Amino acid sequence: MTINCQGQLIDLSSPKIMGILNLTPDSFYDGGKYKDEASILQQVEKMLGDGASFIDVGAYSSRPGASYIDEETELQRILPVTELLIKKFPEIILSIDTFRSGIARKCIEAGASIVNDISAGNLDTAMMQAVAELQVPYIMMHMKGTPENMQDLAQYDDVVKDLLFYFSEKIAHARELGINDLIIDPGFGFGKTLEHNYEILSKLELFHILELPLLVGVSRKSMIYKLLEIGPEEALNGTSSLHTVALLKKAAILRVHDVKEAVECVRLVDALGL
Template sequence: MPKVTKKTLNCRGRLLDLAQPAVMGILNITPDSFFAGSRVSPDETLSRASQMLTDGATFLDIGGYSTRPGAAEVSPSQEADRVLPVIESILRNFPDALVSIDTFRASVARQAVQAGACLINDVSGGTLDPAMFETVGDLARSGLTVPYVLMHMRGTPQTMQTMTTYQQLTVDVIDELARQLARLRRLGAVDIILDPGFGFAKTPSQNFELLSQLDSFHVFDEPLLVGLSRKTTIWKTLTIKPEQALNGTTVLNTAALLKGASILRVHDVREAVEAIKLSQKLIFFE
């Protein structure tokens, strides 16, 4: 079992202790996300958000651009039009909610933060918008403390599955994240969360390899976010559909927790919270 290290995030002045892992609930304001159960219309958002918060979600991750392989292109203005009203509505109705914006575009991230989002979740790790790191640095220098999720990905959502060749998978992913992390630090970013990017420029076999070596990422001494929920790695391995992949998700989430994951990004919040409670009993029993 990994040693659990306390890590505090400053989310716009609210301190969050990740000594006990947190859950990030997925709210996709898109018509084409890979798991149909994660797609919500603006009218459904409040009820889904309410249920996730009741079930124990720490963050609500709002996305307006599907990053599944082969997803259709969405303009920045269309993406903003999808997510900004939802963020504002959630925070009007649940003022204490911690809202994350799932975007790789600096302009959308900045607008979302202005609307009240307290965390930026960038699946591209700053590789798809050269203004993203500057934006994160600007926010930090202005005193607006907004943690940033730095995820590993190669290419674009449309091309990433053609870029799965690595010399040494875990070493290469760590090296590529390290270079981006150094750039962020030079620009003044403070609270950074690392995400190995399961399913992004990785085959199912590579995802299992990466998960088996997840504790290697503690070399950074940064909290780790893991997003495995209902992904292809699970349902193709089990020859089932995404709608049947909850049990497999819980199994892999538990493995991630036992290797030191600090945040689970999931479609099913209650089950993830239960996995955290039970795995923590094992970790602290040692």
């Protein structure tokens, strides 16, 4: 199972780590932490050195209740950093975390390799067509509504069945447009209750019926720290525990804040030979 990233074939039969670089001032864990060139370059160099295969750059906070920002503000945050990282790390594989086709186009043209869309085209109907024209891998996440209202919409008949139906329709549409490399993200924490999140994780293997790589993003999320009655800054141990579960259920990509610890999870699970 491979994806083509700007001519570089990445084999996802062995799990890969995607390091998170948030350029937003209000993200739930590391908001405002990386706001100048030095801190950005230092963090990306560390993540790459620790074993990240991909770096996911986002400039629009998608935490529950996050504030709306316009496209120009998002572009001003993300495009210069995309250009900076491509210049400083020519071999880097950048994923662009955006639901806007205009942002995706400009960042891919600047050298990024993957589009990571929290809305799977629902918040910008031009997104899938843009990805098809750009011919880059497309991460499709499940989310109800928008970051502003998604937690008010956390109702399902059967959360896993509902997500599988959602993705089957999205995959069919993407294939019709000619998108070759698709990755599925169940969207932990996006329009789901605590119970929904754990039901999805417990049944994660059912998503393999879609025959596509699975990305899991649970790093330091509220499904961990609320259950354990701690804060996100204390949620690394819980994150590693859930990463292990996801890997045992054959997740292909872990999207994480803490690359070194995630790589260790991959190595330990791999040693089991399951």
